Amino acid sequence: MEALNAGQLDLGLMRPHALGGEFDTALLATEALMLAIPAAEAANWPLEPTLADLHGKPFVMYSAHEARPFHQMLSSRFEREGVVPDIVEHIGQVHTMLALVNAGIGVALIAEGATRLHFDGIVVRRVETEPVRMVGAWRRDNDNPILGLFKREIVPSFQAG
Structure with a gap:
């Protein structure tokens, strides 16, 4: 999983979010x-x-x-x-x-x-x-256990496909 830093993030492809939020992101897909x-x-x-x-x-x-x-x-x-x-x-x-x-x-x-x-x-x-970049984002302070599973098991499957 390649995490993107704020300089790499194309915010134009994310839904609006709270200002000042602390997010981690991953590139999920690049499509024509x-x-x-x-x-x-x-x-x-x-x-x-x-x-x-x-x-x-x-x-x-x-x-x-x-x-x-x-x-x-x-x-x-x-x-x-x-x-x-x-x-x-x-x-x-x-x-x-x-x-x-x-x-x-x-x-x-x-x-x-x-x-x-x-x-x-x-x-x-x-x-x-x-192309269009599809980016997933989540709060860094999110302690939901399913998020860890998502990052380990699901995000890599997007990037492999």
Whole structure:
């Protein structure tokens, strides 16, 4: 298990937490960012899309409140690349986001793991951008015995896969 120090931690991928908290973290997964496209529109999109391909296009974005980590991550990537998608909806749950993509409302960016949901009517393509880091976090002073078991037995299984 590779613990990350505060300098390595991508706080944009964690849920909001109490300020001044003392956390330990572990990288659980690194996944590609995937573009979910309505199948009927797939021919209009590149086979190897980039963030720039989203400029001005109808886009289903993560909610700044309900899905803050992904909202912040994508907002910062769009800003860095000078990309301004046409945000048609803000959504908190990936299931709802994919349902809207399936309905033809727009496209969405999802972590590769969400492709396991297998929504019919959606084509997914890997986006040429840095991957998404999934980080687990817990309070250092947490004395729950199950946490020790989690760190010894469960976290390494994420990193081995």
